[in-house]
Amino acid sequence: LFANTLKQLGIEVRFADPKDPENFRKLTDDKTRAYYAETLPNPKLKAFPIEEVASIGKEYNIPLVMDNTASPITCNPIKHGAAIVVHSLTKYIGGHGTSIGGVIIDSGLFDWTLDPKRQPLLNDPDPSYWGISFGKAVPEVLGVPIAYTVRARFVLLRDLGSAISPTNSFHFIQGLETLPLRYKVHQENTEKVANFLNTRSEITNVIYPGFHKNAEDISRTKKYLEKGNGPLVGFELKGGKEAGQQFIDNLK
Structure with missing residues (x-):
């Protein structure tokens, strides 16, 4: 996905060695939109320095997105500064190999309006929603800055159709229990x-x-x-x- 598919879509991905969190700073420029990492990445299984990288991101108003699929109980990335957490529900949360799905969790702690040039999709007027700015409108209406997940629901889900089925949702809720x-x-x-x-x-x-x-x-x-x-x-x-x-x- 990162090395090939996103590149074909015109999105550049730079790979940083997390052994030294400062490697993220070295690869950051004005076009950097987000940092992305796994809490417990395969195959080395070395815990990612969440707080250290999140702190660097805050200096540049860059959100840290953590894939916490492998450690849903043992680690809480939001506690350590992650702005967004994602899970493959198919693995441990579902637990029974019956369904395919994923989830996005917005911490509600990242202000998407601090750097409009770095986050244009959340700050520029959206012509498909009467010119609103999600970064500004969502906190005004809901009281929390969760523009990332609201836009994902209102725009990407609407346009790309990646909606989970009711049956799969039921299976995941059962697994979560x-x-x-x-x-x-x-x-x-x-x-x-x-x-x-x-x-x-x-x-x-x-x-x-x-x-x-x-x-x-x-x-x-x-x-x-x-x-x-x-x-x-x-x-x-x-x-x-x-x-x-x-x-x-x-x-x-």
């Missing part, structure tokens, strides 16, 4: 699997937030994954790529 219980067990099982993999001689490296050795990674894990190390684990086999392919082919 048991998310805390399921996610707790997911994390417990993942920790057991990680510890087991760590004893195997065929494995050269187990990738798991609880096993990070770098001081910065350990610190970020404790800070941002407050209620557990998450439900993801990876590992590397002796023999590299060929061993990995053989392992996958032998799965039943």
